[in-house]
C-alpha cells in the first residue's frame with residue numbers, strides 16, 4: 001500500500017540528510033495519488049498536501065529506520081486532525097423532544113438511517129417518534145412505517161396531509177405534547193441544485209426547529225461530494241453528517257471532502273442494511289481506510 | 293475553458309483537474325494526458341481548440357467502441373415480433389439506492405408506450421416496502437407486477453414471474469432485484485441463483501443484464517462493475533442521477549476496460565426521465 005511505496009521512495013534518498021523540497025515531492029505525489037484514488041476531491045487534496053508538506057519538511061522522518069512508516073504517520077495524523085474528534089453520541093436537548101432532521105441526495109440511505117437512529121435511542125430507553133415526511137417517493141411512508149413496526153417504535157400518522165412542511169410542524173408539536181424524547185424527521189431525497197426542494201427543507205427547518213440537521217451521505221460518493229455538502233450546508237445549515245454504506249469497499253474519501261468544506265462533525269456511520277448496523281464514527285479508522 | 297492559446301504545462305494541469313473533478317479517475321486521466329503530450333511532442337497538436345477537440349474525440353471513441361461488439365439481441369421492436377426471444381428478459385442489478393426500481397418503472401413506461409406487452413417481477417423481497425414501491429410504478433406504467441410476500445425467496449418469485457411471462461406470452465419481462473454491495477459474497481451467490489432459475493424456465497434468458505450505476509459514485513464504480521460482471525455477467529449499463537452536478541466520468545474507464553455499452557441515462561425522478569445514451573452529448577457535458 002502507501003507505506004511500502006513511500007518506504008521505497010524515502011529509502012532511496014536516505015543518507016542525504018533531512019527532507020527538502022525536491023526529495024519530498026515524489027512522496028507527496030504518492031500521497032496525492034492515494035487520496036484521489038480514494039475519491040477525496042482534488043481541491044481538498046491540494047490543500048491537504050500543502051499542510052502535509054509543511055509538517056514533513058520540519059520533521060525527522062529521515063532519522064527513522066522506517067521513513068515510509070513515519071511519513072504515513074504524519075499523513076494519517078493530519079487526516080485525523082481534519083476529520084475531528086470521535087463523536088460519542090447525538091446530544092439530547094435538555095428540553096425534549098430532541099428533533100433530528102435527516103437530509104441528503106436521493107438513495108443515500110436516509111429512511112434506513114432514520115430507523116437506525118430511532119433504534120439507537122429506543123435501545124437507550126428513550127421514547128422515539130418516527131416522522132415520514134417523504135410524500136413523494138412511491139411507498140416511502142410505508143417503508144418508514146414498516147421499519148417502525150419492526151422496531152416497535154411509533155410512526156407519526158399524517159393522515160391526508162401531503163405537505164412535508166406541515167407534516168413536520170404537526171409532528172414536532174405532537175412529539176412535544178405527547179412527551180416524546182426524540183422525533184426523527186425523514187425527508188425526501190433531493191438534488192442540492194433543486195431550489196424549490198432546497199427551500200422546502202429551509203421551511204421545514206424554520207417550522208419544526210430541529211436540534212440536529214444531519215446530512216446523510218453515501219460513502220461511495222466521488223468528487224461531487226464537495227458540491228453536495230457545500231450546498232446543503234450553505235442553504236439549510238447542517239449540524240452533522242452520517243456516512244452510509246461503509247460495509248462496502250469504497251475508500252470513503254468523500255468524508256474528508258465533506259468535513260473540509262463544511263467543518264461539521266461526522267456523528268455516525270452506517271455499516272449495513274439491518275437497523276442495528278449503526279456505529280460511532282472513528283476518525284483514525286477512517287483515515288487508515290482512506291489511505292488504503 | 294482555458295482562456296489561452298497554446299498548450300503548456302499549466303494548461304495540461306488545468307485539464308487534468310477538470311477530468312479528475314469529473315470522476316474520470318487518475319489512471320484514465322493520465323492515459324489521456326499522455327496521449328495529448330505525445331501529440332504535442334510530434335507537433336500534431338499545438339493550440340487549445342485543437343486540444344479539447346482531440347480529447348473529446350478520444351473519449352467519444354472509447355464510449356462508442358462497444359456498440360459494434362458482443363451486443364445481446366435487441367428487445368422486440370414491435371409487439372409479439374421476435375418469436376425466438378420472447379419473453380425478452382431484462383434483469384436489473386446494482387448496489388443499494390442507485391435507482392434500480394425507479395429505472396424499471398421508466399423502462400416499463402417506455403416499452404409499454406412502444407406497444408409492447410410488459411410484465412414486471414418484484415424480485416426485491418428483502419427491503420422494506422420494495423414490493424409496494426414497484427407496484428406503484430407498475431400501475432403508473434399500466435403493467436402487471438408479479439410478486440410474493442416480503443421475505444420470500446427471491447429465486448422463487450423470479451421462477452413464478454418467468455413461468456407467468458411464458459404462459460401469458462408477454463413480449464418483455466423486467467426483473468427487479470434487491471440492492472446489494474458487490475463485496476457481499478452470499479448476496480452475489482443469491483444473484484447467481486436468480487440467473488440460473490431464469491435460465492431453467494426460459495433457456496436463452498436473461499437476454500440483458502443491466503447494471504445501474506449512480507452518477508455521483510466515484511472510483512468504487514469500477515469495483516462494482518468488476519464484481520457484478522464476474523458474478524453474473526453485465527451486458528449493459530444505465531447511469532442514473534445525471535440531472536445532478538456529478539459528471540459520471542467514471543464510466544469512461546469502465547467502458548474502456550469492460551467493453552460494455554452504456555444503454556441509457558436517468559435524468560430525473562419522473563417516469564419519462566430516461567433517455568438513450570448519446571456519447572456526443574455526454575462528452576460535451578463533461579467539459580461544460
Ligand SMILES: Nc1nc2c(ncn2[C@@H]2O[C@H](COP(=O)(O)OP(=O)(O)OP(=O)(O)O)[C@@H](O)[C@H]2O)c(=O)[nH]1
Pocket residue numbers: 104105106107108109110111112113134137140187188189190244245246247269270271272273277388389419471473
Ligand atoms: N449496505 C448498506 N446499505 C444501506 C446502508 N444504509 C442504507 N442502505 C441501503 O441503501 C438503500 C437506500 O436506502 P434508503 O433508506 O431507501 O435511502 P433514502 O436516502 O431514504 O432514499 P430516498 O428517500 O429515495 O432519497 C436501501 O437498499 C438500504 O437498505 C448501509 O449502511 N449499508
Ligand SMILES: Nc1nc2c(ncn2[C@@H]2O[C@H](COP(=O)(O)OP(=O)(O)OP(=O)(O)O)[C@@H](O)[C@H]2O)c(=O)[nH]1
Pocket residue numbers: 106107137189191386387388389390391392393394395416419422469470471472532533534535536557558559560561565
Ligand atoms: N434525481 C434523480 N433521482 C433518481 C434517478 N433515478 C432514481 N432516482 C431516485 O433515487 C432514489 C432511489 O431510487 P430506487 O429506485 O429506490 O433505487 P434502488 O436501486 O431500487 O434502491 P434499493 O432497491 O434500495 O437498492 C429514489 O428517490 C429515486 O427517485 C435519476 O435519474 N435522477
Ligand SMILES: [Mg+2]
Pocket residue numbers: 110111112134140187188189
Ligand atoms: Mg427515503
Ligand SMILES: [Mg+2]
Pocket residue numbers: 392393394416422468469470471
Ligand atoms: Mg429497489
